[in-house]
Amino acid sequence: MSSASGVDSDPASSPIPFPPLKDDEVLLRLDIPSNCGAGLNGPYLGELSNPPSHNTIGYGSAGTVLEAGPKCFLQRDDKVAINLLTPCRRCHACCRDKEYSKCISKSLHTQYTPGMFISLPRALVALLPPPLTLEEGSLIQVLALAVKMVNKADPKPGQGVIVLGVSCLGIIFCLLARARGVRQIMVVDRDDGRLNVARKFVRFLETQSADTVAVMTCVVPEGTDAANGAAAVVQAFGREADVCVNATGEYGLMNVASKTVKSGGVYVHAGVRESEVSWDVLGMWREDITIHGEVCCEDLNYEEAVKMVMLGEVSLREFCPQE
Template sequence: MTDNLSCILYGKNDIRLEQRSIPKAGPNQLLIRVKTVGICGSDVHFCLHGAIGNFIVKEPMVLGHESAGIVEAVGENVRGFSVGDRVAIEPGIPCRGCQHCKTGRYNLCPDERFFATPPTDGSLARYVTHDADFCFKLPENVSLEEGALCEPLSVAVHACRRAHLQIGQNVLVTGAGPIGFLCLLTAKAMGVSSVVVTDLDDGRLALAKKAGADHIVNVRGKSQDDLRREITSAFGGLMPDVSMECTGAQPCVETAITLTKSGGIVVLIGLGASRIEIPIIEASTREVDIRGIFRYANCYPTALQLIASGKLNLLRDLTTADYQLEDAVKAFERAQKADVIKVFIHC
């Protein structure tokens, strides 16, 4: 093995394909021949801006974190994996020793190393090594593309858990991008009664409707009063029990807070400006709980079960585009067009 072609970000709009040495698996690691990587919005943001918040690309960094592949070598202390196993790769490695890790909320670990988050390299390469306890075998009926989708699906699973979704609830999803789609599908799989999806783009709303949204609402040019009337009408005159805000845009956050029923829950999933104006007094006096999420914890097994059981058919419901690693630059250009929900790169 000599070919470890890697997709490396040097700075704003500066993606290069270069050969790197093939890593060796440590005692507790797997060497994985990467097969499929999905492009995430964060990958595109790093490409366009060279940073996300305090995470700044200061040194060349391999992109990609939504990945699945085939085990090529097994570390000497690893049990339960064999060469040839197909695996989904959970891209974060926490410290395992802090209070957050010990209480099961390892996504909040301050020392977590996460693929394609400076200074940690990602997985958009022929080969990567990863700790075996954050790799998950794919059931026979789960494809490598679906294995890669376990990463964004885990975000949706975590968000739905934070929302405490229950059978029969009404749910508002603001934003019909990839995470909004997956929140829609996961909420439906959890037995909610009705889901309304909002967005600015009629094409994406049509896809959401096809994927199972009970109602869709284009928010372009509409006031908060207009949206209140249209969305509550879609719920049969009721306000949603839960709103899942997937855009990070201030007007959408305001919509989620003002339209959620008193005593309901708003989950903030999308990341926008670090400071925005929100109607916090209304949320307080109506006891609307506002909850954030950061990535996920202990969600990969559930995501895999949702796919393997047939409750979610992601490759049927999500529009996709496929590229080879050699065409990674074209793949990122396609992802910026946002004309499909997910762009895959095959390594």
């Protein structure tokens, strides 16, 4: 991959020349780079107590097409959502089969800055049809991950779902679970201010009936140990969870989650990063809990996510900075 810092949208102004594009490559200006783990600009809504006016909520990327190979079926100035990987494009088992997230490269993720020019395989780019904006495009990765997680967890009507952590991912998971007919959902965080952010996006009711969605909240104070934290969550929910989703990526919450899930339930963890984790896997095995760990960039269907937004099945505009 070639990249260079550009002063405007014309790659000819770059001090580093780009080689000719292959038939299935796209040259892009990176307008919104991935900001996963970037502190106050990261994916967690709750961290944004005083968000900048143009902060992008989410950890995806979006950009503008500058040039495209003949097999890409993209035009200059097209807006696109980007799966911002840097595969080697040579390894036989992965890149040659276009399974770029499985590339053996040890530098699959690279830091980028807004305005950089990058070339990527067409398979890592999804067209954003009008009227979708770049800000919405930067959330396509979040939506695609949430879709993958809800498909793995497979929540059903009558089941109870607990979501740990206020984030775009957690909120979108709630919306997708509701669309599947789930009527008991609880969002958990250690800060009530973060939960107030979640309440802007999810309909919260303190009571429930047969024809309403009951979404509750629970505060678990910082420093609470796993057993007491889980006990507080289960007591507030009134039942153990059929499905528990850790939408924060924090491994410290794994043991809390394991104690909130009923025997035979499902635990889904988003954001698998650390190679060494200390958690009660034996206890979850004894309880016959199914565990799914989802890496934020792997095997995501961006095209499906874009289609969902275009069909009005999910709205991302409310998550975007408002003028």
